Amino acid sequence: MIKLLQEGNDIPEKYQDILFTNEQKQKEYELTYDGKAREEDIIADTLAAPLQEVRTFNSDNKFEDGWTNKLIFGDNLMALKNLYEDPKIKGKVKLIYIDPPFATKQDFMKDEEKAYKDKIAGSKFLEFLRKRLVLLRELLAENGTIYIHLDWRKAHYAKILSDEIFGEENFRNEIIWTYFGPSNIKQDFPKKHDTILRYCKTKDLVFNFDAIRIPYSEGSIDRANRNVIASGGMDFDKIQLNEKGKVPEDWWVGINQASKYPGEITGYPTQKPVKLLDRIIKASSNEGDIVLDAFAGSGTTLVVAEKLNRRWIGIDCGKYSIYTIQKRILNLSEKIGTKKNVIKSKNFTLYNAGLYDWTEVKKLDFGHYRDFVLKLFQVREEKHDVRGIEVDGYIGNENAYLWNHTKEKKAKLDLDFVKSLHNALSGKGGEVFYIIAPNNTFAFFEDEIKHDNTTYKTLRVPQSIMVELIKRGGQTMRQPTNEHDVNEVIDAVGFDFIQVPQVETEYKIAKPKEATLLNQKTKECLIKIKTFKSRTLTKSPEEFENYETLSMVMADYNYDGRVFDLDEVFYADKLKPDFEVRFDSGKLDKQMMMIYLDIYGNEKKEILTMKNFK
Numbered sequence: 001m002i003k004l005l006q007e008g009n010d011i012p013e014k015y016q017d018i019l020f021t022n023e024q025k026q027k028e029y030e031l032t033y034d035g036k037a038r039e040e041d042i043i044a045d046t047l048a049a050p051l052q053e054v055r056t057f058n059s060d061n062k063f064e065d066g067w068t069n070k071l072i073f074g075d076n077l078m079a080l081k082n083l084y085e086d087p088k089i090k091g092k093v094k095l096i097y098i099d100p101p102f103a104t105k106q107d108f109m110k111d112e113e114k115a116y117k118d119k120i121a122g123s124k125f126l127e128f129l130r131k132r133l134v135l136l137r138e139l140l141a142e143n144g145t146i147y148i149h150l151d152w153r154k155a156h157y158a159k160i161l162s163d164e165i166f167g168e169e170n171f172r173n174e175i176i177w178t179y180f181g182p183s184n185i186k187q188d189f190p191k192k193h194d195t196i197l198r199y200c201k202t203k204d205l206v207f208n209f210d211a212i213r214i215p216y217s218e219g220s221i222d223r224a225n226r227n228v229i230a231s232g233g234m235d236f237d238k239i240q241l242n243e244k245g246k247v248p249e250d251w252w253v254g255i256n257q258a259s260k261y262p263g264e265i266t267g268y269p270t271q272k273p274v275k276l277l278d279r280i281i282k283a284s285s286n287e288g289d290i291v292l293d294a295f296a297g298s299g300t301t302l303v304v305a306e307k308l309n310r311r312w313i314g315i316d317c318g319k320y321s322i323y324t325i326q327k328r329i330l331n332l333s334e335k336i337g338t339k340k341n342v343i344k345s346k347n348f349t350l351y352n353a354g355l356y357d358w359t360e361v362k363k364l365d366f367g368h369y370r371d372f373v374l375k376l377f378q379v380r381e382e383k384h385d386v387r388g389i390e391v392d393g394y395i396g397n398e399n400a401y402l403w404n405h406t407k408e409k410k411a412k413l414d415l416d417f418v419k420s421l422h423n424a425l426s427g428k429g430g431e432v433f434y435i436i437a438p439n440n441t442f443a444f445f446e447d448e449i450k451h452d453n454t455t456y457k458t459l460r461v462p463q464s465i466m467v468e469l470i471k472r473g474g475q476t477m478r479q480p481t482n483e484h485d486v487n488e489v490i491d492a493v494g495f496d497f498i499q500v501p502q503v504e505t506e507y508k509i510a511k512p513k514e515a516t517l518l519n520q521k522t523k524e525c526l527i528k529i530k531t532f533k534s535r536t537l538t539k540s541p542e543e544f545e546n547y548e549t550l551s552m553v554m555a556d557y558n559y560d561g562r563v564f565d566l567d568e569v570f571y572a573d574k575l576k577p578d579f580e581v582r583f584d585s586g587k588l589d590k591q592m593m594m595i596y597l598d599i600y601g602n603e604k605k606e607i608l609t610m611k612n613f614k
Helices: 002-006 013-019 039-045 076-084 122-139 155-166 218-230 238-244 274-284 300-307 319-330 358-362 366-376 415-425 463-472
Strands: 052-057 069-074 093-098 140-150 171-178 193-200 290-293 311-316 348-353 380-386 389-395 398-402 432-438 448-451 454-461 502-510 524-533 550-556 568-571 580-584 592-598 603-608
Touching (some): 069 076, 076 348, 122 140, 155 171, 300 311, 319 550, 415 432, 524 592
Parallel strands (some): 069 311, 290 311, 398 432
Antiparallel strands (some): 052 348, 389 398
């Protein structure tokens, strides 16, 4: 190569890929827009939200190898970064299906002239999606496939992004999913299709074409028979021919929206039909494979994966989504809409990722506490020895040391401790040395203490996290107040701790609000929400307007004392102006659970019986 260069010749192409990165090589074309980050920076700078276990369901039906299916409540970007750091998951996901929520239920209504509310405009939308696609590519197995489901508004943007991220050579299909229904459109052709982009990671991919064959049409069989007879052959056996069937084309008909299938509809906006995901999961995964949906919504991907004996991971930032999925997984049956042939799902665990219960963190044994706190402060875990002191890892390039507060429960970290630590390190602690410990173990108030050339910075659990959040003014995972905003996209930037809202209620038996001939004898349970105020890091309840932060109220009319089984949702905008929850008294069985949810994802739960209603 030196000789070639000295002679003024080009380096052979086979060496260019080794010597130069894609950025250094001249590109034929490149996607550029305001705010576009380098892929390396997306992976490096994205916060990894530690997963806090909330509850494990069906623990008596475990996987033999210790795996548990995962349902994660939180911003999917931070949750994906956590999964990226898990060697059991990174590069092991065989199938990813995502339906990024840029269409709301109003887009499927007859009133087509309703304004489409796109919450992230222009380049912000592109980067929102691109960040997630970059991390999803890293999670995908070498023989894995990703399906990206979008409507006519955004599919072309996603195609350009995905060509760059996965490689244009790895684009496999543009699937057109068509559906039917009435439309009032007068100036356009009715919009009755979605686009699903299918990409692989390498040419070695899973595609089970025999598992998704569909019957030939009568016309196709008749035409084939005529051709065979014309050449002197015998008639095809139609039954035998259709047992084999054909592989579906890249335009899919006969799979209507979920509302067309009796018993399947959950009431969740943008729910996708079981038949659609059944085809995708059968085609691109095998039993035991991991299937991931990062915009889990109503949970159809997870439901189908469970029934097809796949492992699954679902992520969503909406509590309504999480409770809908929980209900569906715990109420599976072989035939949709029936209680017969009930299927018990494998064990699955619900996690928080970004919004945490601090009381539960304190109960952890030190090993799990250590893992959680290191992720909380974004410590790059790498145990190493500095002058005989075992250090846990690095924040940036600086040492980070986690105090084991469980060894000596009454011990305090005082100024003498910091001095003795400095002496033990013999000045080799670096410019900055981080000390991480519970807030109540520190016996001094200083955040920084300097000895010689080393500054010792204290990170107090959880106070330092809260201070950092206030400093950032970060956006929280806001919950919707109406049906149209259920899938509003969010980009959270940090962590928060659960703070139960202040709720005051009174209960009555009442006549229906609007009397008709049919409901004259009906009695309604009425819950009057007198007070609803949130608590946040920066505000006390007194600083909020009443009802200002109410998101929705959820009901389980037959609460079994163990699992909240969602029956009905009352959005805040529908409760105005009286903020009364009303329902037929006949719905309330022995006891019920009500969940009052604020826009930050915090809940107040209460259990009621008929005795509460006067």
